[in-house]
Amino acid sequence: MSDETPNRQIGGLTPRAGAHDLSRLQARNRPEPKPETSEQPKTVASPAAKPSRTPAKKSATVVVDTTARMTTYLSVATRDRARATYRATSHIEGDKSWSDFVERAILAEVERRELSHNAGERYQGDSSPLPAGRPLS
Template structure:
């Protein structure tokens, strides 16, 4: 073998500096944006409002500051029926997403039960874990 082979090095991108702090990229280290003050809008006369093609309805969507992930189980028939309903009517009902559709459906049932069983008063929110497993009895 000859000693005349050139000394070859692999080239490419320069390595990152190891002193760079990446903790600001983690969600828990970000600061929450401050909500902007809502300015009251000027009243609009009925003559200047254009009629919408979609039927008007009162939205029952609750504005929340944060969302929570939830896992639940449905029968395949119920799930497929709900998905078909969402696909067929989301543009008519103004659903922003599948999650918005599910949230409004749950909220409608919650409001019905509060009206039926709690004289229309809200039940206090609770984030403690629900009982697991099949109910006894």
């Protein structure tokens, strides 16, 4: 037997340069989307949007609305109750997604408050930031 241990190395492909640099994937490094030049929403022909078993009308269009990301905090009990409700009823109510369910719930509360406090008229919306933290009493 030999007293020397063999020099064993694992071979393979050499790592690519910059393979571990994920900074280009971060949202802040992505280019900003170009703003819409007109106030009217985009329209997309519905036959290209989703295949259907029934023939689509040639004049039908789907209005594409812009979406925005929003972060909120809920109690765990409320979140779990809402998720359970969504899972149990989304196919009955026609919710397209969890976001659709949440948007519809918020819209129902907005319409209730507009009816109750503003004679059914819409409040003028804007995208200015809301005050952070709890309100001072």
